[in-house]
Amino acid sequence: MADFSKNLIVRMFDVYKAYGKTSALKGVSLEIAAGDIVFITGPSGAGKSTLLKLLYKAELASQGQILVDGLNLSRIGARQLPELRRRIGVIFQDFKLIAGRSVFDNVALVLEAAGEKPKMIEKKVMSVLRTAGIEEKARVFPPSLSGGEQQRVAVSRAVVGSPRLILADEPTASLDPQSAEQVMQLLETFHGKGATLVIATHNRRMISRLKGREIRLEGGAVGVPEDFSGEKAEEC
Numbered sequence: 001m002a003d004f005s006k007n008l009i010v011r012m013f014d015v016y017k018a019y020g021k022t023s024a025l026k027g028v029s030l031e032i033a034a035g036d037i038v039f040i041t042g043p044s045g046a047g048k049s050t051l052l053k054l055l056y057k058a059e060l061a062s063q064g065q066i067l068v069d070g071l072n073l074s075r076i077g078a079r080q081l082p083e084l085r086r087r088i089g090v091i092f093q094d095f096k097l098i099a100g101r102s103v104f105d106n107v108a109l110v111l112e113a114a115g116e117k118p119k120m121i122e123k124k125v126m127s128v129l130r131t132a133g134i135e136e137k138a139r140v141f142p143p144s145l146s147g148g149e150q151q152r153v154a155v156s157r158a159v160v161g162s163p164r165l166i167l168a169d170e171p172t173a174s175l176d177p178q179s180a181e182q183v184m185q186l187l188e189t190f191h192g193k194g195a196t197l198v199i200a201t202h203n204r205r206m207i208s209r210l211k212g213r214e215i216r217l218e219g220g221a222v223g224v225p226e227d228f229s230g231e232k233a234e235e236c
């Protein structure tokens with residue numbers, strides 16, 4: 001039985017994921033409380049991206065139970081998928097912005113899909129772009145922005161609908177240290193506004209700075225977190 005006194009936003013119970021003959025996750029069980037910061041770490045191929053994909057139902061678990069914000073993912077059908085996705089903001093290493101839409105329109109898309117009124121969309125998008133320090137780039141198209149700016153747009157898009165859960169897959173891996181720092185700051189800001197953060201990363205600096213809990217995956221299973229020493233820090 002789930003312990004609801006902890007206000008869990010994510011619960012995975014004995015989750016397996018296979019891609020054909022490849023076992024990406026092998027019996028993962030974990031709990032994440034609302035308001036937590038959790039880092040998913042582990043070597044390449046350990047299953048970090050797969051775990052995140054299962055949480056927003058981009059992939060289906062082969063076995064096991066996943067609950068996200070009270071929704072049992074094996075029970076929700078295509079009609080309820082938009083409701084799940086509205087509760088989650090996703091950030092990718094390669095930004096995944098739409099090149100042919102302005103910064104404003106990239107961020108507005110989430111609110112348009114949720115049926116918000118144009119006036120409210122304008123207000124919310126500009127507010128989030130201001131927080132991200134890219135308000136003056138609102139009418140610019142993504143290809144003319146730096147990587148750091150593009151990731152700040154991607155973070156803005158992820159948070160504009162005030163999701164309860166933000167999933168980030170290596171959000172600083174393709175950024176220079178200064179841009180990575182800005183993205184970390186931004187994630188910290190939105191955590192301060194109440195979002196739960198689940199971040200797959202190799203960036204030890206982010207882990208020590210944001211002071212989250214670490215869940216380390218090894219070969220698709222939950223292992224023991226590394227004993228981190230600052231001297232061995234990987235930048236990104």
Ligand SMILES: Nc1ncnc2c1ncn2[C@@H]1O[C@H](COP(=O)(O)OP(=O)(O)OP(=O)(O)O)[C@@H](O)[C@H]1O
Pocket residue numbers: 019020022023024042043044045046047048049050051
């Ligand atoms: N779509 C797919 N089809 C087949 N195999 C896949 C697919 N996606 C992932 N895998 C395999 O599943 C395993 C876990 O991959 P995953 O991308 O989740 O690892 P990761 O920890 O995120 O790795 P990295 O740090 O390199 O991004 C790997 O063996 C990978 O090759």
